[in-house]
Amino acid sequence: MEIRVERGEQAGVIRVSGDVDLYHSHRLKDALTELAGEASSGIVLDLGGATYIDSSGVGVLIYAKSLCGKNGIPLRIVNLSDPVRKVLELTKLMSYLPLSDSEAGEIRELDDQNGA
Numbered sequence: 082m083e084i085r086v087e088r089g090e091q092a093g094v095i096r097v098s099g100d101v102d103l104y105h106s107h108r109l110k111d112a113l114t115e116l117a118g119e120a121s122s123g124i125v126l127d128l129g130g131a132t133y134i135d136s137s138g139v140g141v142l143i144y145a146k147s148l149c150g151k152n153g154i155p156l157r158i159v160n161l162s163d164p165v166r167k168v169l170e171l172t173k174l175m176s177y178l179p180l181s182d183s184e185a186g187e188i189r190e191l192d193d194q195n196g197a
Contacts (some may be wrong), residue, residue, distance in 0.1 A: 083130075084112050091122035098130025101138030101165075110141045117152050124149060129160030134168050142169075142178055157181050 082105035087094040093116040101109060116124055126145060131138075142158065149156035159181050161169070169175050 082108065084108055086112055086116060088116070088119060092125055093119060093123075094125045094127060096127040096130065098132070100133040101128075101131050101141070102133060102135045103137045106135075106137040106141045109138070110144060113141070113145045113148060117148050117154065121154070123155035123157065126156065126158045127160050128158060128165050129162055131162050131165050134165045139168065139172060139174065142174070146178060155179070 082097065082099035082101060085096040087096070095109070095112055095116060097109060099105070113124065113126070124145070126142075128134075145156055145158075156179050158178055161180065166175075169178065169180075
């Protein structure tokens with residue numbers, strides 16, 4: 082799994098590619114935890130390059146929602162790949178997680194909400 086973290090003026094973006102599985106999901110959790118301390122207007126998690134997600138990866142998505150909620154910053158999960166979308170549909174998490182199809186729109190919205 083490859084993780085790229087982009088720190089903007091307000092919102093931070095995490096881009097994930099590859100397998101989000103038991104062997105790699107801890108790295109995504111660490112990146113989310115670190116960025117949550119820095120991103121004042123929110124986090125955009127781009128899963129467009131994710132080729133696979135297992136239960137540990139789903140756990141990290143739930144952790145991300147909880148972490149951002151506790152820190153008072155918005156989270157947007159964008160660009161779901163087909164494999165990730167199928168797992169989230171099967172687990173009934175599509176309506177629980179903050180999902181969106183438009184990364185650019187979400188970043189703009191987060192920045193606008195926080196006066197950037």
